[in-house]
Amino acid sequence: MKAPKDADARRSAEPVICYPSDTLYRPPLEMYRQARSRATELERIIVPPREARCFYVTAGSFFRITCNEGAQVGDLNLFEARNLDERFYSGKTRALHGSHISIGDRLWSCLPYLRPMATVLEDSLAWYGVDEDGGRVHDVIGTRCDPYTRHLLTGQDYHHSCHSNLTRALAEQLDKPLSEAEALVHDVLNAFMCTGFTRDTGQYFMKASPARKGDHIEFFAEIDLLCALSACPGGDCGQEHSSDKPACHPLEVTVHAPPAGSLDGWYSPSHNRYSRRHAPD
């Protein structure tokens, strides 16, 4: 297709940030940190390699995901603990904060709720920034590895993709059949995953996670949460996912609660206040 004469002029339009975030409420990170410094550990969960586990976190508590043995990508789903229709919305999180998240960014819930579910309080990989390939860590681009795409591309069945791991874990936690649990699984936060887009073809790429043993990302729960976390079969996602070939590690989750009174002045956010009329009067 021949480009028009004014192609260069058309291409030189100034980019405009779709969702300027300067009007967004800033989370009180210092208050969260103070509360965290006095918190006690409530629970420790080990997510085995190529499996997923569920856990609950009360609003005002903290949860930390740690690569306790080595580099391991973790696929995280979040739900409001009593209303499973309210779930993590990776697309809008990406639109608000960018393709990867770090300290101070929030994980937002789907429409019509659209409120912060969790805030990133600590990220031991925050130093990584952006590498020469355009790669960054803690991705909200990718969806989750799943057996349907795997079958589409290879004709083979694989049952330990994150989609299936999350399905099994939710079925067990909620005592639901697999078919019902599967409908709850949604696009994830890919914790520790290093990704970007190739410059020439714009294709989604992954590269070995820079995480090492002990690296972690920690969240403050803004609302009561049911969380499901899968230790991706891709391991550090440096070669491939959706197979048993890559070396895989467990992930450790710890939940921490601060003493009463440490969050005075903080309120769990309410649902989005849009009127929902969808039409002018």
Ligand SMILES: [Zn+2]
């Ligand atoms: Zn995965």
